[in-house]
Amino acid sequence: MKFFAVNGSPRKNFNTAQLLDSALDGVKDVLQDAETERIDLYDIPFNGCKSCFACKKINGRHYGRCVYNDDFKATLTEITQADGVILGSPVYFGDLTGNMRCFLERFMFPFLAYSRHEVVEHKKMPVACIYTMNLSKESSYEMGYHDLFDKYENVLTNIFTKPEHLYVYETYQFSDYSKYxxxxxxEPERKHIHETQFPKDLQSAFEIGQMIAKKSLK
Ligand SMILES: Cc1cc2nc3c(=O)[nH]c(=O)nc-3n(C[C@H](O)[C@H](O)[C@H](O)COP(=O)(O)O)c2cc1C
Structure with a gap:
């Protein structure tokens, strides 16, 4: 069985990446033989959907699949056939990061049937979403972040399955605040949050990984 974590942060060792790694550890805790892989989206030169609509063409060779033949195609195909996928993104300007949006366009759009009758046959794998952000929980609700997260998750629910999710607030943004x-x-408050709350968030991510693994067996 194969499980992917998709890292929408350009940073490969910070908050989002660590949480995703912990989630993959959770998968392995349940399914020792499972293969897990983290995809760092910012390592791959790729674009979002180019609106060619090949995935919607009547009797099209690529119906229900992304035809975009770039460096990302093989990896995207693998992810769509996975047994579980855990997405992680920092919030940038009140939204997911640009690369995570590009990824979601390619990941979701081919499976969205433009029809009341036709369906696109594909794997309905368990999905999870991990969001990391600078704002506090209260401010993130005030700013409407959760409405936006729900919007993405509604599409994921319609296409795959209802995602598990984890919100991680007031992240530690630099390794040394004195330099910025x-x-x-x-900073002391942030450090305190990082030392007391972030380990709990890592544990929650681990448990999300466990849940994704268990759901994949149903
Ligand atoms: C370009 C940029 C824009 C950001 N915009 C927001 C924002 O709108 N709201 C927020 O809460 N945090 C914002 N942040 C902070 C990040 O979401 C936060 O530090 C996140 O945990 C970073 O994830 P990482 O450590 O995995 O890279 C922004 C950071 C950057 C670099």
């Missing part, structure tokens, strides 16, 4: 202009933030 960052007086907007209370």
């Amino acid at each position: 202009v960052s007086d907007l933030f209370d």
Whole structure:
């Protein structure tokens, strides 16, 4: 069995990446023989949907599949055939990162049938979404982040299955705050959150991985 974590952060060792790794550890905890892989989207030169509509063409050779023949095609095909997928993205300007959006366009659109009668046959794998952000829980609700997350998750639900999710707030943004202009933030408080809350978030990510593994067996 194969499980993917898709990292929508350009950073490969910070909050999102660590949470995704923990989720994959959770998968392995349940399914020792499972193969797990983290895809770092910012390592791959790729674009989002180019609106060619080959995936919707009547009797088309590529109906229900992304025809875009780029460096990402093989990996995208593998992810769509996985037994479980865990997506992780930081919030950038109140949304997912650009590369995560590009990924979701390619991951989801081919499976979205433009029809009341036709369906696109594909694997309905368990999915999870992990979001990391600078804002606090209260501010993120005030800013409407969760409405947006729900919007993405509704599409994922329609195509795959209802995602598990984890929101991680007030992340530690740099490894050394003294090197950056960052007086907007209370560094000791952030450090405290990082030392007390982030380990719990890692544990929650681990448990999400366990759930994805268990769901894949149903
Ligand atoms: C370009 C950019 C834009 C950001 N915009 C937001 C934002 O709108 N809201 C927010 O809460 N955090 C924002 N952040 C902070 C990141 O979401 C947060 O630090 C996240 O945990 C980073 O994930 P990483 O450590 O995995 O890279 C932004 C960070 C960057 C670099």
